[in-house]
Amino acid sequence: MNFSAETRAACNTAAAKRSYNLQRFLDGWALFYENPVGKLGVFLLACFGVMALISYIPPLIDPMYHPMTGVDPWISNATGPSAKHWLGTDNLGRDLFTQLLTGARIAFMVGISAAFMSIVFGTLIGMIAGYAGRVTDAALMRFADMIMVMPSLLVVLLLASLFGQLNIWIIVLLIALFRWPGVSRVIRSQTLSLKQRPFIDMARVAGASHMRIIFRHILPNVLPMACLYMTFRVTSAIIVEAALAFLGFGDPNTVSWGMMLQWVWKTGHMFQAPYWLLPPGICISLITLSFYLIGRAMEEVLDPRLRKEENFE
Amino acid sequence: MALLEVENLTIAYKTRRETAIAADRVNFSLERGRSVGIVGESGCGKTTLGMALLRLLPSNGFVKKGRVTFDGMDLLSLPDTRMQRVRWKRIAMIFQAAMNAWNPVQRIGDQILEAIRTHDPKITKAEAVKQVEQLYELVEIPADRIFDFPHQYSGGMKQRAIIAMALACSPDLIIADEPTTALDVIVQDQILQKIKAIQKEKNIALIFISHDIGVVAGVCHEIMVMYRGKIVEAGRREEVFEVPVHPYTRALLSSYLTIDGVFEIRDKQSPAPPCTPAEPLSKELCGYVHLCPHASEACRSRPPQWREITPTHKVLCSLCR
Amino acid sequence: MPDTPAEPMVQIQGIKKTYSEDRSLFARSAQALTAIDGVSLCIEKGEVFGLVGASGSGKTTLGRLLLKLEEIDAGQIRFQGKDISGLKGAALKDFRRRVQLIPQDPYQSLNPYMSIFDTVAEPLIIHGIRSSEARRQKAAQALDAAGLSPAADFFPSYPHQLSGGQRQRAAIARAMVLSPEFVIADEPTSMLDATISFTIFKLLADLRKTQGVTLLFITHDLAAARFLCDRIAVIYKGQIVESGLSEQVINNPGSDYTRALINAQPRFSFVNQ
Ligand SMILES: Nc1ncnc2c1ncn2[C@@H]1O[C@H](COP(=O)(O)OP(=O)(O)OP(=O)(O)O)[C@@H](O)[C@H]1O
Ligand SMILES: Nc1ncnc2c1ncn2[C@@H]1O[C@H](COP(=O)(O)OP(=O)(O)OP(=O)(O)O)[C@@H](O)[C@H]1O
Ligand code: SF4
Ligand SMILES: [Mg+2]
Ligand SMILES: [Mg+2]
Numbered sequence: 001m002n003f004s005a006e007t008r009a010a011c012n013t014a015a016a017k018r019s020y021n022l023q024r025f026l027d028g029w030a031l032f033y034e035n036p037v038g039k040l041g042v043f044l045l046a047c048f049g050v051m052a053l054i055s056y057i058p059p060l061i062d063p064m065y066h067p068m069t070g071v072d073p074w075i076s077n078a079t080g081p082s083a084k085h086w087l088g089t090d091n092l093g094r095d096l097f098t099q100l101l102t103g104a105r106i107a108f109m110v111g112i113s114a115a116f117m118s119i120v121f122g123t124l125i126g127m128i129a130g131y132a133g134r135v136t137d138a139a140l141m142r143f144a145d146m147i148m149v150m151p152s153l154l155v156v157l158l159l160a161s162l163f164g165q166l167n168i169w170i171i172v173l174l175i176a177l178f179r180w181p182g183v184s185r186v187i188r189s190q191t192l193s194l195k196q197r198p199f200i201d202m203a204r205v206a207g208a209s210h211m212r213i214i215f216r217h218i219l220p221n222v223l224p225m226a227c228l229y230m231t232f233r234v235t236s237a238i239i240v241e242a243a244l245a246f247l248g249f250g251d252p253n254t255v256s257w258g259m260m261l262q263w264v265w266k267t268g269h270m271f272q273a274p275y276w277l278l279p280p281g282i283c284i285s286l287i288t289l290s291f292y293l294i295g296r297a298m299e300e301v302l303d304p305r306l307r308k309e310e311n312f313e
Numbered sequence: 314m315a316l317l318e319v320e321n322l323t324i325a326y327k328t329r330r331e332t333a334i335a336a337d338r339v340n341f342s343l344e345r346g347r348s349v350g351i352v353g354e355s356g357c358g359k360t361t362l363g364m365a366l367l368r369l370l371p372s373n374g375f376v377k378k379g380r381v382t383f384d385g386m387d388l389l390s391l392p393d394t395r396m397q398r399v400r401w402k403r404i405a406m407i408f409q410a411a412m413n414a415w416n417p418v419q420r421i422g423d424q425i426l427e428a429i430r431t432h433d434p435k436i437t438k439a440e441a442v443k444q445v446e447q448l449y450e451l452v453e454i455p456a457d458r459i460f461d462f463p464h465q466y467s468g469g470m471k472q473r474a475i476i477a478m479a480l481a482c483s484p485d486l487i488i489a490d491e492p493t494t495a496l497d498v499i500v501q502d503q504i505l506q507k508i509k510a511i512q513k514e515k516n517i518a519l520i521f522i523s524h525d526i527g528v529v530a531g532v533c534h535e536i537m538v539m540y541r542g543k544i545v546e547a548g549r550r551e552e553v554f555e556v557p558v559h560p561y562t563r564a565l566l567s568s569y570l571t572i573d574g575v576f577e578i579r580d581k582q583s584p585a586p587p588c589t590p591a592e593p594l595s596k597e598l599c600g601y602v603h604l605c606p607h608a609s610e611a612c613r614s615r616p617p618q619w620r621e622i623t624p625t626h627k628v629l630c631s632l633c634r
Numbered sequence: 635m636p637d638t639p640a641e642p643m644v645q646i647q648g649i650k651k652t653y654s655e656d657r658s659l660f661a662r663s664a665q666a667l668t669a670i671d672g673v674s675l676c677i678e679k680g681e682v683f684g685l686v687g688a689s690g691s692g693k694t695t696l697g698r699l700l701l702k703l704e705e706i707d708a709g710q711i712r713f714q715g716k717d718i719s720g721l722k723g724a725a726l727k728d729f730r731r732r733v734q735l736i737p738q739d740p741y742q743s744l745n746p747y748m749s750i751f752d753t754v755a756e757p758l759i760i761h762g763i764r765s766s767e768a769r770r771q772k773a774a775q776a777l778d779a780a781g782l783s784p785a786a787d788f789f790p791s792y793p794h795q796l797s798g799g800q801r802q803r804a805a806i807a808r809a810m811v812l813s814p815e816f817v818i819a820d821e822p823t824s825m826l827d828a829t830i831s832f833t834i835f836k837l838l839a840d841l842r843k844t845q846g847v848t849l850l851f852i853t854h855d856l857a858a859a860r861f862l863c864d865r866i867a868v869i870y871k872g873q874i875v876e877s878g879l880s881e882q883v884i885n886n887p888g889s890d891y892t893r894a895l896i897n898a899q900p901r902f903s904f905v906n907q
Contacts, residue, residue, distance in 0.1 A: 197742055198737050198738070198739060198742045198743040199742065199743050199744055199745045201698075201703055201735070201737070201743075202735065202737060202743050202744075202805075202808070203745075203756070204703060205701055205703070205730065205733075205734060205735045206730065206734075206756060206757040206760055206808070206812075207726075207727050207730030207731065207757070207760045207761060208756070208760050209760075212760070216748075216756075217745055220745075220747035221745075221746070221747060353827075354827045354829070354830070355798060355825075355826075355827060467690070468689060468690075496689065497688040497689035497854040498688070498854055498855060498856075498895060498898040498899060499688050499894055499895060499898045500688070500689065501898065502897075502898035524827045525827075525828070525900075526828065527828075527900030527902070528900060530900065530902055531900055531901075554902060564829050565827070565828055565829055568828050568829045568831075568832030568833075569828045569832075570828075570832065570835075570855070570857040570858055570860075570861050571857050571899065571900070571901070571902070572856055572857045572860065572884065572896060572899045572901075574860075574861070575832075575861075576902065
């Protein structure tokens with residue numbers, strides 16, 4: 001037993017018998033929040049969350065503020081910030097501020113859905129490979145290696161040039177398909193060590209099926225690690241989408257920060273309109289930074305060596 | 314003056330929820346060539362106590378108050394560099410589960426050599442190897458096994474190599490934390506005999522930590538029983554076994570299975586010998602009260618007191634004739 | 635067959651198990667290690683059978699073979715007269731219902747993410763007890779029998795909230811919840827202190843009396859084996875060196891190895907009894 005008598009006594013009072021998961025979550029959150037790195041990440045992310053939410057408002061005030069189709073009839077070229085257009089307009093007279101807000105929404109959508117999908121693939125494949133072992137393991141891991149060494153950006157560019165412009169959801173799917181192998185390696189090695197733990201043998205002795213062992217016993221134990229990897233994957237998905245868009249292979253019907261950069265570049269305003277170039281560039285850096293910071297802080301929460309007082313032996 | 318004197322040592326861990334006392338007002342002293350055993354259930358604070366003596370507590374652990382005097386030096390206020398020199402050279406520790414801590418990809422001999430040479434940079438490699446050979450002879454591992462990898466050793470050999478490493482600088486005091494817990498009875502017996510013989514031969518002081526009172530009894534002159542951070546009974550080995558007084562000690566002994574059945578406490582009658590009342594240790598009530606068969610109203614309202622049964626045998630309990 | 639003696643619970647004939655050592659990168663030789671080398675045993679219905687031996691002698695391996703967690707390389711294991719080597723599907727599931735394990739390490743053998751109720755009720759779900767009311771009732775009974783009462787108080791706890799002894803009781807409740815006929819206890823108290831292990835021994839003796847379960851008790855502690863077992867077999871390097879009634883084995887050991895085990899037991903010769 002590695003906790004004090006007082007804690008043990010406290011655990012026996014009915015009030016303290018909160019669910020283990022909830023308790024761990026709250027403890028983890030407290031530890032996370034004590035960390036300035038985590039706090040900064042959450043703060044930045046909250047700012048972007050607010051941006052994504054209020055992006056729905058301007059077009060309701062005046063259709064002129066629609067990020068894609070709204071044009072200011074009085075403006076025919078890129079102009080700097082004004083009272084009407086806080087960040088200015090692009091060369092068609094579209095409001096840059098609403099574009100920036102909408103970009104936040106797209107970044108969340110792309111980042112989180114691509115990361116979520118890659119984590120689901122990666123976790124499933126990693127657990128199956130680690131649990132099944134032998135041939136299945138070897139085959140799945142070789143497959144993962146193959147995808148890992150493939151130059152993903154290049155392949156997507158190739159696909160894009162073959163099929164013309166890609167829909168944003170196709171891009172999300174492609175990012176997910178290319179980004180699971182790293183996750184599956186980590187989950188696989190965790191599964192390998194979990195498989196040696198006696199409670200897995202106990203489940204087998206009770207007659208549990210493979211499905212039950214994987215989803216009821218292994219999954220909860222690898223889930224924290226999967227969540228950690230999710231934050232890192234969000235970062236990489238946002239960057240890939242921005243890169244694709246900037247290179248001209250984005251979804252032309254979506255306003256993402258990458259698309260904004262692509263428009264500055266294509267219309268030749270790169271060096272004339274800093275008010276157009278800088279905001280999306282800064283936003284991309286900051287949102288990736290925020291997820292990265294959150295990931296680092298989570299890593300500290302999850303790393304058992306850094307949480308001595310939560311020793312579960 | 315004794316080699317080691319521990320006075321009122323109180324150690325706490327700071328966690329987010331609380332500051333928990335892990336060892337409370339521990340007092341004892343140890344002469345050169347003598348050995349003291351600390352027994353108690355898992356989590357009662359045995360390792361904490363050993364670590365605190367060497368100032369090796371984890372970062373959230375700290376000594377709240379008390380003094381540790383070793384050979385005239387106040388260990389708790391010694392500058393770090395001097396403490397570094399005391400550790401291992403004068404006080405060696407055999408850490409709990411240390412035998413699993415050998416680096417699996419480095420030969421055991423190399424690991425011992427490295428330790429010797431970092432502590433004594435002047436020594437030549439040949440001299441250090443010679444020294445390791447002597448140590449191996451002491452713990453009875455054939456010299457041709459020195460440069461094997463850890464996985465080529467059995468558990469008992471790994472543990473003996475740990476002991477060899479602890480002896481490398483001929484320390485004055487060894488703190489052995491559960492040195493035989495993971496081993497089977499035969500190997501355990503061999504290791505205990507080894508520790509006892511070396512301790513006697515080299516006149517080393519020994520603090521021996523275990524949760525198994527039978528193991529401690531085989532090695533130590535004195536026994537301290539610890540319960541929830543407090544020493545509740547301390548005395549010479551014979552005294553504690555023949556006239557165990559504290560109800561927890563009695564429970565520990567009377568559930569100890571020996572080959573001839575349950576250990577029989579000779580003094581069956583009363584757990585409360587005549588004694589003189591003394592000052593209570595603190596305002597806290599007895600920690601064993603929820604399990605104690607002798608708990609009385611007095612135990613629930615008054616803190617227990619230190620009672621002297623003989624000059625060498627003391628008990629922290631309210632029971633009194 | 636009124637006159638034939640009751641069929642033994644388990645019959646083991648000349649089983650062998652070899653591990654190839656290729657799993658280690660640094661092994662000097664790639665030779666195979668014979669963990670179990672021609673063991674034959676017979677465990678009668680209703681008895682407590684002790685398997686005693688030093689570390690690495692193959693006790694756990696033998697238990698794992700009996701539990702069909704690993705396959706034997708040669709020989710035969712019969713459970714209630716039926717060979718277990720080919721069991722599959724429904725027959726295997728039925729076997730899993732009848733044979734259970736009490737594990738060695740209470741700190742590692744419970745899933746940290748499952749509450750005590752989920753842990754104890756899991757075998758019931760697996761073996762098709764649909765009604766949640768029935769599951770609650772059975773789990774409560776098992777916890778009570780294992781000395782964790784009132785059971786409802788322990789249902790929502792998680793393993794890290796229990797002491798080592800309580801965890802081991804929960805593991806025992808899980809093993810007993812399906813009323814198995816044969817239970818293997820693999821050094822169930824090696825991690826616990828004397829006061830707690832003694833109560834666990836008494837609990838095992840009780841369960842045997844009240845539920846008539848057959849027990850294979852694995853240990854390296856002859857004192858514990860003597861306290862609990864009717865018969866003892868001593869295993870050394872994968873071979874049975876001696877077996878017989880426990881009193882007989884301990885009072886008149888027939889092999890040097892058994893004598894060594896007895897001599898290594900802690901003694902209190904300094905106490906003038
Ligand atoms: N780093 C830490 N932070 C907080 N509490 C701790 C820490 N280390 C130990 N403790 C607590 O201090 C108490 C004493 O722990 P310690 O390791 O000294 O016990 P022990 O007697 O050596 O037990 P064992 O026999 O299991 O080794 C325990 O209740 C434990 O939970
Ligand atoms: N999966 C495995 N691969 C290779 N060797 C193994 C494996 N499992 C066990 N062994 C070896 O088989 C032998 C018997 O091991 P086993 O675990 O059965 O011993 P034991 O009697 O249970 O010991 P202990 O008292 O330490 O639990 C040992 O030498 C061990 O190293
Ligand atoms: S003080 Fe009272 S409750 Fe505590 S051990 Fe002594 S008799 Fe028992
Ligand atoms: Mg310890
Ligand atoms: Mg074993």
